[in-house]
Amino acid sequence: MNTAIVTLLGVGLLASSLSIASNHDMTDDLLLDDDMDFLAADAFEVVFAAEKPPSLLRTLGFSVQETLGWSKNNAALFTHQTTANAKWAGGLSPSWYLEWDASAAAQWPVTPLMATSETSTASEFNINTLYVQYSVGPISAKVGHYSIGWGELEGAGVLDIINPAPDLTQGNPSAGDNGQWLASGRFYGDQWELSGFYTIDPELTDMSAAGFPAPTIEDPEWGLRLGTQISGSDVSLYVGQFVEDTPILDLMTTSTAANSYALVGIAANKAVGNWLFKTDIAKKSGLSLYSNAAPTLTKSFDRVDYGVGVEYNATSGQQYGATVYGRQWRDMDGVSGALALSMIAPPAITPAMDMEAGAMLRFSDSYLNDDLSFTLMSTGDLSGAMVMLSTAWGYRVNDQWSGELNLTTAKANADSMYAAFDGEVLAVFSVKWQY
C-alpha cells in the first residue's frame, strides 16, 4: 500500500510538472535564444550614442519656424512669418541660475486681417524669457521676463491670467511670447509654499494689428499664492490686483481701456487613480465696461469666473481632458454694448447677457512627446449671437521636425454686432525645425 502511495505521489509530481509546463504558450525551450534576443555587442546604446547632436546643440536650443495664416472671408493670407529662436539655461554659481530665450521674426507682405492695404516686410526681435533666479535657505527670488502659471485650468482664463495672451490678431492662439517682466519670490515650508509677484509695467494682449492704440496703464499688477499639499490633492488660495489682459474696445471712439481690478480665488485638484479632477473659482471686482452715460466713460462691475476640468490617462501615454467654464457678470445695468472687435479674443466679447460659457476638449498621446495632440475649444455668449469653435492639431515627426495646424471658425447671427464674422474660417499652419 505504501509503495502504491509513493507511486501515486510520483504521478502527482509528474502531473504537476506537466501542468506548470503547459501553463505558458511557448512550445520551444525557453532557454534557447530567439530571433529577437540580442547580446551586449548588439546593444542599442551603441547605435543611439551615435545619434546624439553636436555638443553645442545639446545645451543651446535652436529652432526655425515658418507660419502661414489664411482667412476665408478675406480669401487671402493674413500672416506669413519666419521666426528663428535660440535658448539657453544653466547654473551660474551654486545659488544663481540664468535662462534666456530670444527670437527674431520676419513678417512678409500679406493682407492684414483688419485692413485692406498690403504691408511691407517687417522684422522684430523678442525676448521671450530672460531671468535670473537666486536661492538661499527656504527662499527663492526670480527677476526678469518669464511666465507664471496660476490655477489648475489651463486656457480657461479663470486664474491663469498673469501672462498676456499671445498676439491673437495673428489667429494663432499658441503663437508668440506670453511672459512679462516680473519680480517674484517664494518661501518654501513643509508641505506648503507662499509665493508672490510684482510688476510695474503689465503687458497686455497686442491689439496693434487691429489699428487700436494700446491703453495707458496706471496701476501695477501683484499677486500672492498660498499653496499646500494634502495627499492626492493640491489646494491654493490667491489674492491680487490685475489689469485685464485684453483691453475693451470702443469702435465709436477708437479707444481702448484696461483698468485694474481685484481678485480673490481658490484652485484645487484631486487625483483618483487615473483620473484628475480640477477646479478654479475667482471673484474679480472692479472690471470695466463702457457706460451708457458717455461713450468714453467706463463703469465698474464684478464678475465671478469658475470652471471645472477632468483628465484621464486612458492607456500609457494617452490623455483625454475636458474643461467647462463660465463667467457670471454682476451689476450690468447701465453698461453700453461697446463693440468687441476681435473675434478671436473671447475675453473681449462684450456680453449680450450676463453670462458666458465655454468648453475645451483635449487629446494627446505621449504627454511630453507631443506625437499627436488635439484641442477643441468652443466659446461664445449664451445669447447665441456668436459661437466660436477653434481646434489645434500638433504632430511631432521626430525630435527635430514638428507641425501644428490651428483652425478657428465663427457662426454669428446676421442681426448681431458680430455679423461680419459669420462664416469666417481662419487657418494657421506652422512647421518647426529644432535642436
Added chain:
Amino acid sequence: MNFLKILAAVTTSALLATTACADEARDLMEQVDDNSRMTSESAFIKMQLSTCKFSVADGKIRCTEKPRIKVLETAQMNTGPDKKDSKSIAIVLEPAAERGIGMLSYIYDDSDKDNETWLYLSALGKVKRMASGNSNDEDSESTSLFGSEITTEDRETGKLDDYTYSILQKGDYQGRPVAIVQQVPIPKRAAVSDYAKTISWIDTERLITLKAQMYDKNDKAVKRMQVSQVEEINGVWMARSLTVMNLVTNRLTNMSMDAISFDVAIDEAFLSQRALTDAAFREKHLDVLRAQTQ
C-alpha cells in the same frame, strides 16, 4: 474508497509540488526585489532614453526612423516605514528645447495610498499634478516615462503579494544560470495591470532579470524587456542598458545609464516640488550629486 484515497494522494502530491515550486519562485522574486531596492537606495543616475520604431530583419533589430533621444538625470531614495516607499525626481538635460522639464514621483508601498506625480511645465510656469494611477484602483494603468515605451509598471518594485509565481524552467541562458519565472497577477491586480502574465528570465546568482516578456489577456506577447551591460556596482549587480520593445506598436525604448552612483548623500528636501520650481536650488543639489557620481 480506494479510488478516493488514490485521488486524494494524487491531488495532495500535486498540490505539495506546486506549492514548493511557488514558494521557490516567490523566494527568488523577493531576492530580486530586494536587489532592485538596493539599486534605488540613494541613487543618482544619468541616463539616455532613446525611442524609435523598429523592425526585425536578418536576425537584427533595427530602428526604422530617426530615434528620439532624451538625456535625464534622476535621483531616488527609499523612504517611509521600512524604507518601502520611494521618492524620485527626473530632470531633462537634453534636448535643449526640453531642458529643465522635471517629473517628481512619490511611490507608496501601501496599496491603499495613491502614488503621486508632478510635472513642471516651464512654458506655463507651473507645476502640474498628473493622474499617475494607483495600483489599487480599478481602471488604473501605468504611466509612460517621458513618452517612452517604459512605464512605471515596468520599473515597479514591491507589491509581491499582488502576484502568484511559478518556475517554468531552469538552465543556462546566454551563459548565465537562470530560472524562468511566470508571474500572474491576482484578480485585484489583474484588473489594473497592463499585463495578464509576465515571464522573466532571472539570473539566479546575480539576482537580476535578464529578459522578460509580457502578455495581454488574450495570452498574446505585447512587450519584451531585455538588459545588457550587466555590471557589479557598489556590490550590487545591475544592468547599465535596458531595452523595452512594444510588440504591438513596434516601438522600442533603450534606457542607457551613463553614470551611476549608489549611497550618495541626497537631501530629502531635494525630492520635493521646490526642485521643480526653483532652478537655482535644483542645480545646487544636482552639482553635489554629480560630484559623487562615477
